[in-house]
Amino acid sequence: MPKLTGQCLCGEISFEADGDVPVMANCHCTACRQSTGSAFATLMFMKRDDIKITGTPKTFEHASDAGSTMTKHFCSTCGTPLFTQNSSREGMLGIRAGVINEPQEFTPKANVYVSSKMDATILQDGIPAFEKMPG
Numbered sequence: 001m002p003k004l005t006g007q008c009l010c011g012e013i014s015f016e017a018d019g020d021v022p023v024m025a026n027c028h029c030t031a032c033r034q035s036t037g038s039a040f041a042t043l044m045f046m047k048r049d050d051i052k053i054t055g056t057p058k059t060f061e062h063a064s065d066a067g068s069t070m071t072k073h074f075c076s077t078c079g080t081p082l083f084t085q086n087s088s089r090e091g092m093l094g095i096r097a098g099v100i101n102e103p104q105e106f107t108p109k110a111n112v113y114v115s116s117k118m119d120a121t122i123l124q125d126g127i128p129a130f131e132k133m134p135g
């Protein structure tokens, strides 16, 4: 995986990431739809230590349906959603893949929470779809 870079719409927050991306998925849960304003969220979970962030995102915490604490990181100037954190994935940070400058590197391996996907969202063939979060 080559280095990933990205920034918010206004450029106040940027990042460079270099390392393994063990989780790449599209999430169709209601919280992801609300927090991104999109039909689904595109996620690349990496070690927090592999991501160097410039600027300070604003954060918002909420509880997931599984009881863990979710933290959304976004630009307080332009509102771009950048990262998401799940207290049950210690030390990991999820990059919202829509913000990366290397879009060809996002190759989702699964669709999760398809139980709450929008009817208009068509799922790709060839990768698994899970009603909720697997495992």
Ligand SMILES: [Zn+2]
Pocket: 008, 009, 010, 011, 012, 013, 075, 076, 077, 078, 079, 080
């Ligand atoms: Zn911004």
Ligand SMILES: [Zn+2]
Pocket: 027, 028, 029, 030, 031, 032, 033, 041, 113
């Ligand atoms: Zn989600």
